[in-house]
Structure formats: C-alpha cells, structure tokens
Amino acid sequence: MAPKGFADKVAFVWKVADKLRGTFKQHEYGSVMLPLLVLRRMDAVLSPTKDAVLDQAVASGALKADRKTLGKAVGEGVDMLLKRASGHRFYSLSPLTFASMLQNDKELAEQLASYIRRLSPDAYTVMESYNLDDKITRMDRAGILYPVMADFADLDLRPSVVSNEAMGYIFEELLRKFSEMSNETAGEHYTPREVIDLMVELLLHGRTHAELTENPKPVRTIYDPAAGTGGMLMGALHGITQANPDAKVHVYGQELNAETWAIAQSDLMLQDTNPQQMAQGNSLTQDAFSGKSFDFILANPPYGVKWSSYAKPIVDEHEKQGFHGRFGAGLPSVADGSLLFLQHMLSKMKPTGSRVGIVLSGSPLFSGAASSGQSEIRRWILEQDWLEGIVALPDQMFYNTGISTYVWILTNNKAAEDRGLVRLIDARQLGTKMRKSLGDKRKELTADAIAQIAQLYGGAKTEFADDPKVRVLPREKFAFQRIVVERPLKRRWEVTPEAVAAAPFDEYAHLVGRRFDTERALLTEVSDLTAKAKKAFATACAIADPEAQVITKRNGKPEPDPELRDQENVPVPAGYFDLEEAGRDKALREAAETHLIRVVHPYVPDAWIDHTKTKVGVEIPFTRQFYMYEPPRPVEDIAAEVKELEVQIQEWMKGLGL
Incomplete structure (x- = not known):
C-alpha cells in the first residue's frame, strides 16, 4: 500500500510539468522533472548536515576556507569522511541550496550547473547521465527555469515529512506517468505496472509467500540483469515488504542505457541503497555481479535483439568454460538473445533455491530445430526440472509492440508435488481494453484478472483440471526425437x-x-x-524403379535411397528425463521402433530407422495445447446467407436504377 500523502506530491510535480509545455515535447518531460526531483530530495536530505560536510571538506582540503572555492580532488578516504559527515551515501560540496539559488535569477542556470558539479562522485555520475545541462540551458532561454525551480523549492521533501519508502513510491509513480506519456519509446525500457504485479504475484505464491510471512525478519535479494528504469526491482521489493513489513530486501540490477540507468540509480539512491548495487553495462558481456547469487531474479529483456555485434566474449565463454560459465547449455540464434538472458539469470540462482521470472516473446518457446542452440537450452532447462510454469499474456500489453508475450517462472527448488511437471496458463483472453491506447498498448490486466491468473497458477493439480485455461503436463510432453526413416535404394x-x-x-x-x-x-x-x-x-x-532389385552394401545391408529419406518427430517416452544416459538411448530406440512398426510399416514395410541420425529436440507449442476445434458452419447456412446477400444487392441495384 502506498504511503499516506504520496499522491499529493505526485500531483504537485505533475502540475509543475505543465510549465514545460512549448519548450519541451511531452516525451521529454520525464527527463527534466525526474532529475530535478532527485536534486530537490538530495537538497532536503542534506540540509541538516550541510555545514558539517562543508567544515569537513575545508579540513580535508576539498574546499578552501571561504567554502566557495574547490581545493584538491576528493580521494577515496576523504569521500568516506564526507559521507560520514552527511549521514548519507551522497553529499554536496556546494554552499548553495534550492532556496539560496533563487535569490539571483540572472545567475540561476550557472548556479544550478555548479550545484550539480559539486555533488559527490556517485551522485554526480547519476546526474551527468541525465544530460541535464542542455535542458537547464533550454529552460533558461525560454524563461521557465526560475518558476520551475521555485515550485520545486516549495516542494517539502524533508525525510521527516517524506520517508525513503514514500520517496520511492513518488518517484516510481511519476516515472510510470511520464513513461506512459512518452509511449512511443517507453516499451524499450519500461514494463507496464500490471505485468510487474503479475510477475511478483507468481514469484511469491504458495510456500514462498508462507516462508516470508512465517520468518520474523527474512532477508531477501532481488536481481534484474535488464533493469531498465528499475520498475521490476521496486515492484518485487514492495511485494516482499507487503508480505512482511519487517523483511530486509536488497536489490541489484544492471542496465545498458546510460539515461535509463540514471533513473534506476536515482530511485535506489533516494531510498538510501548502495549505488554499487545498480551497475551500468551489458550484463551478458560485463557481468557486474559475477559469482553472486540471488533469491529472486526477474527481467523483461529486449525482444528479438541481435547479439552478433558483441558475440565474441559470449562465444568464448561458451566454448572455454562450458557449464562452468553461464552459457554452457548452448547459444541461440544471433537474431534473438532472449535465451542468453535466461541462461544468465539461471546462473544466478542460489544452490538452496531461487525463483526466476522472465517476460519473453513467443519465439523462445519453439524456434530452432532439434539439436539447435535454442532447442538445447530448452532441453537443458527441462532436464534440470527448473521450468515451473508459463503464462500467456494478452496481446497489445506493451507500449511499443503488440506481439504475444509470455511470463516464464523457473525455480531450482520445486515443491515435491510439482516435480517433473510444467503448468501452462492461458490468460490471453483476460485482458481488458483500455479507454485510451498508449502507443501499441491497448489492453491491461485488472487487479481481478491478476488475482484470477495467480489462482489458476497456484492451484493444485486437480483443482483446475477441467479449466480450459489450465494445463499441467509432464515435462516429457515438450520433448521429441527427430528420427530419420530410410528406404532401400532400388x-x-x-x-x-x-x-x-x-x-x-x-x-x-x-x-x-x-x-x-x-x-x-x-x-x-x-x-x-x-x-x-x-x-x-x-x-x-x-x-x-520400385520394381528393381535392392542395391546392397558390401556387408549385404540395403543401401538407403536419399531421395526417399524422410524425417519424423516421435514423442519421447514417459519418464525419459528421469533415466540415466544409457537408459535414455535405449528408451528412445524402443519408442522409435514401435513407431516404425505401428505407423510406418503398414505403408512402407521395407523402411528402417537410422538411429545414428536421431536428434532430441524440445519445443513448447503453447497455443497447440489450448487449441479448440471449431467445426465449419453448415453448408445450408452459408448458402442461405449468400442468397440473402444476393437479394440485398439486387435491391441496391434497383435503387440505383440499374
């Protein structure tokens, strides 16, 4: 539940944004308002200890005695002393405040730029990523910098009035509103709130929720390798603290885009989180948290993004480290790196058990033939029995794409009753049309729909056995062997x-x-x-010539005819993944031979299977599992409708005098 009074603060900033009209386009509002909000919060937080910080800076030589002139560069030791003096993870070496800067409107732009440059290194790096200097110049030239700054100076963000938690809610709600306003590009970095709510609900369902509530002070870690603006991290954090207000939650993330990283970093900074926990860079090639594992791992990685431009370190890790690295199961097509993100996330699971949630397009479900990289990755996941379930979302749920999307939930600590099983939930029809579309987003999930999906997902195997939106299937259902059927050369x-x-x-x-x-x-x-x-x-x-004699090899066996060669998919036998390697080969051979006798030999009695060419593949044909046959309309009804239309057309023609 959002803290009391947070809506008033949101409404205040939203109203201030109206002053940007005409100077900035709507999709730029957030890149101005959010960094100013961060600056105002830091100004309010640092006010009580400002003199102590400046005194320490003078004593350390970082400032001259007049407090207005910078001294020597701040080293690591001095940086720690200044943070200790401020009582926070950031500080400012500027004697200015929002209130004092307003005393001279002609130098306001210069003073604001100076104020930003004198922030502590971590805080300055964040503000620099917003590219705020250009926006300050634009506001100054348009004559709106002073009124905007004056409004922010009136916004009371003191910690005694707005807690860190409340500040996080204010920032996240404004981020959501500005992201929806800029829906043309929002989908690249922003996941709709209801999708995050659903993922958190699925990650925390069942015994996971019970463990949180029964533990008096649980400590949990959350990680997002494609953090965007940090929405998923904050959503998971709030979900855990709502389940248990005494929970201690540590969030970690990594984001490639600099400005988006700055937004996520700002949110964490406003909640007094260590800035080292939000890294910038490509998590696939520059893993900022190598060797670290987490309780909850969730992400909405980019769909269909080519990874060929940075393939070398990934391929090297795959070839040199194998399963000791992150990509041992295989490499997907360079056209889509989604399954690279999934493997990276699975490598971050704790040995004692973690839960993973990821939003993917339909391609990772089935793309790639047997033995391809994609198929091998899916096969590895099923062999480990990590796939708990998949939920199909309605289409048109995201800001910049209308494609169908799926939420995968994985864990290395399945409940005993779920082992060997995968649950599929078809929520495609549970979306509600929005009154006003936002880019490609035309549907949303209501709170009731999320609750219904969670109930379907978390129900017992038999509870929803007859529900058309639920399938609970053995993992072998998604595996098959691709056999090669040969016929003799004649x-x-x-x-x-x-x-x-x-x-x-x-x-x-x-x-x-x-x-x-x-x-x-x-x-x-x-x-x-x-x-x-x-x-x-x-x-x-x-x-x-089918009537000609069979051509044989030197050993007397028939020579196969390449022109008559055929390939077929045969389901793997029940319990296949529970068998040892030798047992699997035997089971596959027996299943293939049974298929040959029952299905092939009645039509081609001289056919045989070349077992040396057999490949095992895995695909998850989600829509096929929920296909409902609809018989065609009776011919009589169609004919009657055609006659009715012909009569109507003739009446129209008469009306035209034809």
Missing part, C-alpha cells in the same frame, strides 16, 4: 540419349535403349573407361 540402368550426349560417352550411342539389372553389367560394356568416368556414366544411367 535402381535399374538404362542407357539414354542424355547419358551418352556428353564426351567421352558419345561413342557408346549404340547402347542407347539397352537395360541392365546391375551396375556391374553396365560397366562391363564400357570397361575401357577410367574408374571416375565409369562412376559418372553409371550415375547418369541409373533410374529409380
């Missing part, structure tokens, strides 16, 4: 005009029309040719 040899048309075979034109039962008989007639020429001539004269 050939006869006939010398044709085409075969002898090319030199050096034209001298055998007298043989045109002759038929030979064996290749040897044909070659006897052209014994003076070289071995290479004989082979070419025999190939040119070979004709497929």
